[in-house]
Amino acid sequence: MNLERRADLILVTTTVLAAAGWIFSKEAIQGLPPFGFIGLRFILASLCLLLFCYSDIKKVEKSVIVKALGVGCILGSALLLWIHAISVSDTLGEGAFIMSLSMLFVPLIAWPLFKAKPPRTFWLALPIAFAGLLMLSLGGGNGWQMASSQLWFMAAAVMLAVHFNFNSQYARQIPTLLLTCLQLFSTGCMGIIASLLFESWPESVSLTTWGWFTMSMLVATSLRYVMQTMGQKHSTAANAAIIMILEPVWTVILSVVWYAEEMPFNKLAGCLMILLALFTYRGGPYLVNRVIRRFSH
Secondary structure (H helix, E strand, O other): OOHHHHHHHHHHHHHHHHHHHHHHHHHHOOOOOHHHHHHHHHHHHHHHHHHHHHHHHHHOOHHHHHHHHHHHHHHHHHHHHHHHHHHOOOOHHHHHHHHHOHHHHHHHHHHHHHOOOOOHHHHHHHHHHHHHHHHHOEOOOOOEOOOHHHHHHHHHHHHHHHHHHHHHHHOOOOOHHHHHHHHHHHHHHHHHHHHHHHOOOOOOOOHHHHHHHHHHHHHHHHHHHHHHHHHHHHOOHHHHHHHOOHHHHHHHHHHHHHHOOOOOHHHHHHHHHHHHHHHHHHHHHHHHHHHHHHHHO
């Protein structure tokens, strides 16, 4: 098996771990305050990654480290919005597809920030994604209405897109693992501060809850990010982009199996349309180029 194929398999496994993280998080916050859960999870996860990148800290300028921590605060804002959305939502699969729209928001935000015009495929994908959101918001016989959890997921997706844009500016200046470690630490600190300000902790936490927390920290955070880094190192950008679309698909499957989440026609259609929009935007150019190369030979 060549390196690229092995890397693609690693990325597929990464999407499964990311999807499992939704279940781990939902279960953990049944016994832990949501913001406190994010704080502890990401601080401890960053300490796990620190073991692999401690030597790189001395090689990087302090000003770059400060900027990386600042971008981590944007990631922290997105994840605090995300965990709050999970805490008030009964439909994880739907939320995963809304969150996946962050990649469609990236070029919209990059346009005014960095004067980078969106590609043509973006304008093809945008109306499909919008139609998918409309389908998700059809509430049976009650017409169109956005649930509060959908709005929180949407806000989190927008913040993730902002983070993606700024993060790409520093990814070339600092080793990947160190950058990830610093941003996870920044996110964890924000979670702890938010928890101290707005939440109260239970007098005791069950071992089961701590078990879910440990799975979330080690498997869905530390291991997931390490595997994603390994996969992206040897896979092409186009392959990686298409494979990462699988995360909301796995999340829906796990949510249906674990929580017996209902998927009426409008929600199923909405998720499929969002998936089509993502595939059009992220996979379209790749497929077109492959077809052109195939027929050119």
